Amino acid sequence: xxxxxxxxxxxxxxxxxxxxxxxxxxxxxxxxxxxxxxxxxxxxxxxxxxxxxxxxxxxxxxxxxxxxxxxxxxxxxxxxxxxxxxxxxxxxxxxxxxxxxxxxxxxxxxxxxxxxxxxx
Numbered sequence: 727x728x729x730x731x732x733x734x735x736x737x738x739x740x741x742x743x744x745x746x747x748x749x750x751x752x753x754x755x756x757x758x759x760x761x762x763x764x765x766x767x768x769x770x771x772x773x774x775x776x777x778x779x780x781x782x783x784x785x786x787x788x789x790x791x792x793x794x795x796x797x798x799x800x801x802x803x804x805x806x807x808x809x810x811x812x813x814x815x816x817x818x819x820x821x822x823x824x825x826x827x828x829x830x831x832x833x834x835x836x837x838x839x840x841x842x843x844x845x846x
Contacts, residue, residue, distance in 0.1 A: 811840060
């Protein structure tokens with residue numbers, strides 16, 4: 727999953743304009759593949775069907791209060807810039823412009839929808 731993060735500044739830090747609330751996270755999904763394997767080219771209109779469930783975490787909310795009033799912090803491993811695997815069935819998407827004014831469709835989900843953090 728190697729792709730460029732358009733929300734990085736010159737120092738390599740994530741510069742994302744939105745701050746999620748509760749235990750919500752914003753994820754920049756990896757782009758859909760152009761080929762299946764190394765041989766078969768996937769037509770543009772079908773690429774979304776081959777999209778995997780990996781992406782880069784852009785922003786993380788602080789946590790949430792449960793019904794008893796106890797605050798639950800978001801997992802400390804979830805920090806901007808890490809590569810994650812998330813539940814690809816999450817339907818919430820938001821369009822956000824990057825530092826160059828290019829619009830990207832991001833995934834908005836709860837921290838519980840992040841399955842794991844990938845190591846480099």
